[in-house]
Amino acid sequence: MKSMDRKLGMLSSLPMVIILFIAFLAPLVVVALFSIMPPKVFSLANIPDFSAYSVFFSQGYYKSLLWSLGMAFTSTVILIIVCWPLAYGMAKVFGRFTLILTIAIVMSLFVSENIRLFGWVLTLMKGGLIEGPLRAWTGVGFDSPLYGVPSIIFGLVYVYLPFMLFPLAQGIAMVSDDTRQAAADLGATRWQVFTQIDIPLAAPGIVVGSLLSFVLAAGAVAESKILGGQAVIAIADDVETAFTFGQNWPLGSALSMILILIIGGLALLGVNRIDLDAIMGRER
Numbered sequence: 001m002k003s004m005d006r007k008l009g010m011l012s013s014l015p016m017v018i019i020l021f022i023a024f025l026a027p028l029v030v031v032a033l034f035s036i037m038p039p040k041v042f043s044l045a046n047i048p049d050f051s052a053y054s055v056f057f058s059q060g061y062y063k064s065l066l067w068s069l070g071m072a073f074t075s076t077v078i079l080i081i082v083c084w085p086l087a088y089g090m091a092k093v094f095g096r097f098t099l100i101l102t103i104a105i106v107m108s109l110f111v112s113e114n115i116r117l118f119g120w121v122l123t124l125m126k127g128g129l130i131e132g133p134l135r136a137w138t139g140v141g142f143d144s145p146l147y148g149v150p151s152i153i154f155g156l157v158y159v160y161l162p163f164m165l166f167p168l169a170q171g172i173a174m175v176s177d178d179t180r181q182a183a184a185d186l187g188a189t190r191w192q193v194f195t196q197i198d199i200p201l202a203a204p205g206i207v208v209g210s211l212l213s214f215v216l217a218a219g220a221v222a223e224s225k226i227l228g229g230q231a232v233i234a235i236a237d238d239v240e241t242a243f244t245f246g247q248n249w250p251l252g253s254a255l256s257m258i259l260i261l262i263i264g265g266l267a268l269l270g271v272n273r274i275d276l277d278a279i280m281g282r283e284r
Contacts, residue, residue, distance in 0.1 A: 028260070030044075031253045031256055031257060032253070032257055033253075034249050034250055034253035035052055035053070035250060035253035035254040035256070035257045036048040036049070036050050036052070036053075036250070036254075037049075037052075037249070037250040037253075038051060038250065039051060039052065039055075039248055039250055039251065040247060040248050040249075040250070041249070041250065042249060051250075052248075052250040052251045052253065052254035052255075053254050053258075055251060055254070056254060056255065056258060061235070061238055061255060064232075064233045064234060064235040064237070064238050065235045065255075065258065065259065065262075067232045067233070067234065067235075068218050068219075068220075068234045068235040068236065068259075069218055069262070071149065071152055071153055071156060071217065071232075071234075072156070072213075072214050072215075072217035072218040072220075073214065074153050075153050075156035075157050075160065075213065075217050076164070076210050076213045076214045076217065078153070078157050079157055079160065079161060079164040079209070079213050080164065080168070080206065080209070080210065082157065082161070083161065083164045083165045083168050083209070084168065084172075086165060086169075087165055087168040087169040087171075087172050087205075088169075088172050090102070090165075090169040091169045091170075091172040091173040092172065092173075092177070102166075105161075105162050105165065106162070108162070109162060113159055113222055114222055114226065116158075116159070117155055117159070117222055117223065117226040117227055118226060120154075120155070120158070120227060121146060121226060121227065124144055124145055124146050124151075125144050125146060126141075126143065126144045128144070131144070146227055146228075146229065147227075147228060147229030147231055148228065148229075148231050149228070149231060149232060151227040151228055152223050152224050152227055152228040152231070152232070154227065155222075155223035155226070155227040155228075156217045156220060156223050159220070159222075159223065160212075160213045160216050160217055163209065163212040163213050163216060164209040164210070164212070164213045165209070166209075167205045167206075167208040167209035167212065168202070168205045168206060168209045169205070170205045170208075171201075171202035171203065171204050171205015171206055171208070171209075172198070172202045172205060174201060174202060174204070174205070175197065175198055175201040175202055176201075179197055179201070180193055180197055180198070183196070183197050207270050207271075210270065211266075211267055211270045211271070214263075214266070215263050215266075215267060218235075218259065218263055219235075219236050219259065219263070220234065220236060221234055221236035221237050221240060224237060225237065235255060235259055236259075238255055239252050239255045239256050239259070240252075242255060
C-alpha cells in the first residue's frame with residue numbers, strides 16, 4: 001500500500017517537477033554557461049575562457065560579496081534575538097491575539113519593499129518626520145542615521161522580519177509545555193530549560209528562519225541603495241550593473257554563480273540539520 005502511495009505521489013508531482021526544471025534549472029544552466037564565456041559576449045557560441053572568474057578577484061568584487069555575507073549574517077543574528085520573544089508570545093502566550101498580529105505582519109508584505117524603505121528615508125532623513133519637528137519645537141536636531149552600514153542592516157532586519165518570525169514561532173510551538181514543566185520539576189533553572197529544552201527542540205524553526213533570512217538578505221540590493229546610499233556596494237548591485245549598464249553578461253553570470261554556490265552550500269548544510277518529518281508531522 002505504501003509503495004502504491006509513493007508511486008502515485010511521484011506521478012502526481014511529475015508535472016511540478018517539469019515546471020521547476022524549465023523555470024529554475026534551465027535558466028541556471030544558461031547562467032552557468034555564460035559565466036565561462038569571454039567578456040562582453042551575448043552568445044554561447046564562443047570558446048570558454050573563465051576570465052570572468054579571475055576578474056572577481058582582480059577587480060575587488062570579492063569585497064562586495066564579503067560585505068553582503070557579513071551584513072546578511074549580522075541581520076540574521078539580530079533577527080533571531082528580536083524575533084524570539086515575539087515568536088514565543090505568538091506560540092505560547094498571546095492566544096487569539098496571535099491571529100491579529102499575524103494578519104498585521106502579513107499585510108505589510110502587500111506593500112512594495114521599496115515603498116516601505118522610502119518611508120523610512122522620509123522618517124529618518126535630515127529634516128524628516130522625526131528630526132524636522134524635533135528641531136522646530138526644541139531647536140535641537142541630529143544627524144541622519146541613514147547612508148551607512150547600520151542603516152542597511154536595519155533595513156534588512158525590518159524587511160525580512162516575517163521570514164524569521166513565522167518559522168521561529170512554528171519551531172517554538174513544537175516544544176511541548178509538558179517537557180518544559182518536567183525539566184523545571186527536576187530542578188532545571190529557566191536558563192537550563194531555555195538552552196537545553198527550548199533551543200534544541202525549536203532548532204528546525206530556527207534553522208528554517210535563519211536560512212530564509214540569510215539567503216534573502218545576502219541577495220538584497222534595495223536596502224543598500226535606498227537606506228545605505230551605496231555606502232557599500234552589495235554583490236547583487238554588482239550583478240545588476242554587470243547585466244545592465246556594463247553589458248557584460250559573462251561577468252554578471254560569474255558573480256551570480258559564485259553567490260549561488262556559496263548560498264547553496266550554506267543552505268544544504270542547514271537543510272541537513274532540519275527534521276522535516278517533525279515539521280510536517282509525518283511518521284518516520
